[in-house]
Amino acid sequence: MKARYLQVLAFVALVSAIQLLTRVTDSAYHLTQLTMTAYYSVLIIGLCMLVGYAGQISLGHAGFFCIGGYIAAFLTTHDLSMHKGKPLVALLSKTGILASRPDLYGGNLLTFHSWAACVVAMLTALVIAWVIGGPVLKLKGHYLAMATLGFGTIVYRIALGTTLLGAADGISDVPPFWVLPGIEISGNASVRVMNYYIAWGLVTAGVVLLLNLIHSRAGRGLAAIHGAEDAAEAMGIPTARYKLNTFVLSAVFAALAGVLLTHYNGGIGPSEASVMKSVRYLAIVAIGGMANLWGSLFMSLVLNYLSLRGYFGTYDDAVFGCILILIMLFAPEGLIRRSILKDLKRFVSGGVAEETGP
């Protein structure tokens, strides 16, 4: 068996071990934050693919997360029952795209089915990423960072300023994601363990897909673009299209993360689109070692969990900002890498040598 599948097995073992630990120590409440961490990790691995492997920076992925989350939230909460007579609504409900469910007061809500809303959300993110990615990815370095930052800001202001989307309050009372009979994505304590495994199962599936991609022809093409773009182009790799494909792929991962976390949390607010969220995602990918899927995933697990448990208190954003600065200054290849021990030794012995010098 290939080494990468052994790594995946080890990861599955780690995820299961964490769950067993919370069971043994009777602290299952940790699973809530760990499940949320999993959904953020779906975004992180997609972003890692874009930043680390394709070499393109993005400070706008919180925007794609929000596009996914808001569309899912809106479609599954916006009541269409007063439009029942209209042919389009009738058609949609006949085909199962719309579903009715009882509301809090005994009435009936007619909204999009969670699967349908999820598909619409991901397709929308795909189209938006494709449309803006074309021109934006012609930019390089800090110009690209600025352009994606602008995109993230636009999404944030739209979310904040649109009454239909709840403005500053966001959208709440989002129903659970009905996956299959008996399986739903929701924050109910009764389905906590199942949701933990659904979320991390999804992360695992995402990792397997991306690892396959990295070791495929397209992955080699991306690495070539990252290493020497002119030579990649001269070998027949359509560099612009490859960058765009990766951008779209990472945007779809971000949107899926947004959809599922919104169902899990039962709502979404504009703060999910804030620039600091994008900075946080980029900081996690950077500290994980950029072109290191496992490193990014591991740092996502640790940092998102700590942040969601409130260990950073009111300094949450400051912590991630500092991480980004420190990593860029002192460890641009990230913390998670094989040579880290060697580097530490050299750092320590280098320090000693300086002290004993004249």
Place this chain on the structure above:
Amino acid sequence: MSLLSVQDLSKRFGGLQAVDNVSFVVPQGAIKALIGPNGAGKTTLFNLISGVLRPDSGSISFNGGTVQGLMPHEIAAKGIARTFQHIRLFPKMTVLENIMVGRHLHSRAGFISGMLNLPFTRREQKEVAAKSRAVMEFLGIAALADAEATSLAYGQQRVVELGRALASEPKLLLLDEPAAGLNMRETVEMSALIGRIRDLGITVFLVEHDMSLVMNISEEILVLSYGQKIADDKPLAIQKNSEVIKVYLGEDNAAN
């Protein structure tokens, strides 16, 4: 029969006429060299042919079709591969992986099939690796397969870059100073290698400063000076050409 035919090609950078109304042909199956003093426009001409730069005027036809105005990857797909004056290997990839990138045009797995690792993708992957190893055998670098490409000695990196271009099975191979930075022994080996590549049926067009290499292996030599073609002839005729001698040795020497 000519494989590559360039007509009245011009390229200007601001006030500098880098390539000035140049026309020439590269015959099918030949080794043709492009020489000229520094700044004569040799690399610019290469970049125009490979699509990195777009010409201001003129036309380039290759294998019966026009190629000017196409993107570099589209020109590569037509069968023109190149190496670079400053070696452009892919860092953090092994020699084998570098050469496998050269097989890009002869494989087709995309993003989706790559992510799903479909059976045809796995088959294709094996085939790409096998062909890449065959190229390495041909070049005598099979033992370096798993070494990191950019960690190799300079001369070996040149050979790897050549291998990457060869892996794409080009009709025309553009070599930008293949002997730059090589010692004498390596230069002799490189000449022999270029000869063997021609024997495979691949047409070679190369820029080179090393006259021993150029005179030894080329069938035709094109000379540029200040962007203009001053000669296009057989090596022996070039050595006697007074215009070429003037450009290379200066006015006084030529008069003697």
